[in-house]
Amino acid sequence: MSMEINDLNNLQLDVLREIGNIGAGNAATALAKMLNKKVDMDVPKIKVMEFKDISDALNGAETLVVGVLLSVTGDITGNMMFILEYNAAHILVNILMGRPLDLQEDFNEIDLSALKEVGNILSGSYLSALASLTGLRILPSVPDIAVDMAGAILSVPAIEFGKVGDNVLYIETEFSEGSTKVVGDFVLIPDLESYETLLKALGVVS
Amino acid sequence: MENIIKVGMADLQTSCHPTILTTLGLGSCVGVALYDPVTKVSGLAHIMLPSSLQARNNSNIAKFADTAVTKLLEDMIKLGARRESISAKLAGGAQMFAFNQSTDLMRIGQRNVAASKEKLAELKIPILAEDTGGNYGRTIELYSNDGKLLIKTIGHGVKQI
Numbered sequence: 001m002s003m004e005i006n007d008l009n010n011l012q013l014d015v016l017r018e019i020g021n022i023g024a025g026n027a028a029t030a031l032a033k034m035l036n037k038k039v040d041m042d043v044p045k046i047k048v049m050e051f052k053d054i055s056d057a058l059n060g061a062e063t064l065v066v067g068v069l070l071s072v073t074g075d076i077t078g079n080m081m082f083i084l085e086y087n088a089a090h091i092l093v094n095i096l097m098g099r100p101l102d103l104q105e106d107f108n109e110i111d112l113s114a115l116k117e118v119g120n121i122l123s124g125s126y127l128s129a130l131a132s133l134t135g136l137r138i139l140p141s142v143p144d145i146a147v148d149m150a151g152a153i154l155s156v157p158a159i160e161f162g163k164v165g166d167n168v169l170y171i172e173t174e175f176s177e178g179s180t181k182v183v184g185d186f187v188l189i190p191d192l193e194s195y196e197t198l199l200k201a202l203g204v205v206s
Numbered sequence: 207m208e209n210i211i212k213v214g215m216a217d218l219q220t221s222c223h224p225t226i227l228t229t230l231g232l233g234s235c236v237g238v239a240l241y242d243p244v245t246k247v248s249g250l251a252h253i254m255l256p257s258s259l260q261a262r263n264n265s266n267i268a269k270f271a272d273t274a275v276t277k278l279l280e281d282m283i284k285l286g287a288r289r290e291s292i293s294a295k296l297a298g299g300a301q302m303f304a305f306n307q308s309t310d311l312m313r314i315g316q317r318n319v320a321a322s323k324e325k326l327a328e329l330k331i332p333i334l335a336e337d338t339g340g341n342y343g344r345t346i347e348l349y350s351n352d353g354k355l356l357i358k359t360i361g362h363g364v365k366q367i
Binding site: 060061062064067069144145146148149150151152153154155156158159 | 215230231232233234235254255300302303304314341342343344345360
């Protein structure tokens with residue numbers, strides 16, 4: 001019997017949340033190395049939501065956001081997207097580049113490349129936590145980045161989801177460096193069969 | 207005062223004059239706007255995928271080009287629109303990410319546009335104008351008084367078709 005994401009029970013969500021925490025821990029370490037500063041990360045929220053509601057979670061479909069998209073291959077296939085609000089992305093780039101935090105210039109090529117790398121590290125950390133816990137082979141692709149309306153960017157993974165169901169797994173992550181907090185969101189989009197593979201490997205479904 | 211009716215992702219709405227039908231942040235999805243200038247009945251669909259036949263879960267008919275266009279037309283006729291005077295405008299179908307152009311996911315914008323056009327041709331609804339493709343998102347507004355379609359973007363200007 002095939003399994004839909006909205007069929008996930010609390011235990012299964014807890015498992016995914018815990019993987020989120022471990023992944024965030026890995027990501028914080030990687031980011032701290034990159035910044036040469038202490039970075040803390042939390043996974044405050046993990047939820048299953050209808051894709052039409054994701055853009056509301058990001059303050060509306062027209063909100064300007066930065067999205068980093070990776071595709072996933074190996075034992076599971078699908079997509080992973082890391083989304084930052086435009087202002088949060090600016091703060092992050094400013095931290096990375098050692099610039100004043102409130103600076104807001106258009107992103108240049110290097111900024112975009114840095115953001116892409118952050119998305120890559122964070123998504124990669126989540127996926128490697130998932131891989132080591134499940135023993136599955138999970139290979140992320142080279143990331144790609146887009147800066148545009150939340151709705152437009154989210155349409156890409158939403159469409160992938162739309163083929164199979166109407167719900168996505170949404171992980172909100174908060175990272176802080178000193179007193180500066182930046183909130184970013186992950187949207188994990190395994191293909192339908194991959195959800196089962198994943199939950200079976202985690203031992204939460206038989 | 208005109209009513210503004212929002213059309214969500216994988217959603218469709220029809221209305222009588224005076225209204226503005228809008229859908230926000232179209233990316234690879236396609237907005238199909240139908241309008242009858244005689245009765246001023248308008249309809250807008252936010253389509254995500256080309257075909258309901260290729261999907262495992264096809265219960266939402268507004269999601270697919272083949273089923274959404276037909277439903278939109280039917281709903282407009284129920285509101286009094288005259289089938290023979292209805293025409294269409296299209297917007298959206300962008301490719302938001304540059305990589306992996308060969309995969310289906312990345313060409314989905316183009317495929318959505320093609321499927322919508324095919325369905326419109328089959329139903330013999332003329333396409334008056336389109337603003338499709340590119341690599342940027344669009345917010346669109348369909349005005350019931352004259353059927354104009356306003357297209358707003360971030361960094362790529364505002365236009366009217």
